[in-house]
Amino acid sequence: MKKNKEKKNKDQNQKTTRTKKEKLNIAMTVAMFTGVIGSLATMPIVSTFFSSKQPKKNxxxxxxxxxxxxxxxxxxxxxxxxxxxxxxxxxxxKLFDINKKIAYNHNHAKFKDGSNSIVKSKAEFTFYNTGYKLKGFFNDKDSIQSKEISAKDSSKIEILNFDLVDKLSKFNKEAKSKTLPNLEFKDFIKEISNLKLSFTYSFKNEADKKWYFYDTNNKLFGIEINNYFKQLKEYVEKNITADKKISREESKIIIKAIKNKNSNNLIDKFVIEIAFSYEA
Incomplete structure (x- = not known):
């Protein structure tokens, strides 16, 4: 019965009710990605979230x-x-409505020759409340990355590489409260509740030489990783006790844009990889 329920829910969108403040944050994030804050191009996005007095389900x-x-x-x-x-x-x-493109003023001063598309990604973590102020440090500028793409690029393009082990090391040195001990990675990894990944995809239309970005598909804000961190937390709590010594810890979040063979598109799909490994 449980398996049937999981199967039924597979590939369906998860719904999360958001407040007006959260909706504005999402709208502003999309605008920030495309560099069009304050322009008319943001209006279709903002109106998506504020077309009703009732909270929208994104x-x-x-x-x-x-x-x-x-x-x-x-x-x-x-x-x-x-x-x-x-x-x-x-x-x-599944992420973008390819039939709905929105024009914007492209103002990238340093843009490599031949590039005619940009993918930007944002990784936003949610943590359990444990006394360590992780949210602000991990959801900083490093969690937003972009990649310029041209038709000459390979079929597999890495657009985000986020090293969690390295980021935690910096947190312990730079941002951790002096009253708290260093946070070990085996404990840190259990503090992540979920991860939200959002994207923008902008491109140059060769016909009119203008830049556009695709609107999101069905008010979709992106990808939400919940089950991975739940499984990871359960495994670590069961198998890595406080006195157990582990070494060679590695943990990265990697996102790749993929172009299918013989495809006319610059991007056909995204591949998300999240890994945690250690030796004991």
């Missing part, structure tokens, strides 16, 4: 339990490497 594509795989590899030194990895592919047409 959809997200959610990860599923079977997107995450856990593998254990025995090493020669009697140690064991554990890898907990999420891999998920999202068709670009």
């Amino acid at each position: 959809a997200s594509i959610s990860d599923h339990l079977d997107d995450t795989k856990i593998s254990e590899i025995k090493k020669k030194d009697n140690k064991k490497k554990t890898l907990i990895k999420l891999s998920k592919e999202i068709e670009a047409t």
